[in-house]
Amino acid sequence: DAGITQSPRYKITETGRQVTLMCHQTWSHSYMFWYRQDLGHGLRLIYYSAAADITDKGEVSDGYVVSRSKTENFPLTLESATRSQTSVYFCASTHSTGTDTQYFGPGTRLTVL
């Protein structure tokens, strides 16, 4: 189906483990984004990518790594999960920033014990 998907939808892990959250979009959008949503903070940008092999840090990038070898995929890796990374993670994409709507995936709820 066309759209933007995230997997897994729910994940429980332990402190110190590596976790990768997947994001896939079928529109061939150039730009992709990762946000986290926490009570009291709203949505905050973790990383974004303007095209394959081009990524840049957002507001809260410490402890996270991204890659974008293919236009349609934008995985987010927590190298060594901490409890403060317990959150809901949203992936988004858009054809062109500044003029176009961002389309969001359904989110991944991550719990770090």
Place this chain on the structure above:
Amino acid sequence: KQEVTQIPAALSVPEGENLVLNCSFTDSAIYNLQWFRQDPGKGLTSLLLIQSSQREQTSGRLNASLDKSSGRSTLYIAASQPGDSATYLCAVTFTGGGNKLTFGTGTQLKVEL
């Protein structure tokens, strides 16, 4: 610092009432402003996108206005329905900020029968 603020944080209204949600931003140098809807446990759905050169956008019972000079936007919902109950988020793409969305913390709306 470029910030987006939404007031009130929560709002409860009876069915059929017309209502206004408010969004303010600290820097008038913007590309666009978007209003999103988020249902509990779900992702974000784009409602309206207003470019910096526009004053308002309409979709069905929704009307969003933009006043860059005062740093304000409003989302007007006409004849509210229980199905409108959700959290409404305002997000701004500031120029000179790498074309990233900055979100407000949202207004949680409940429309009661």
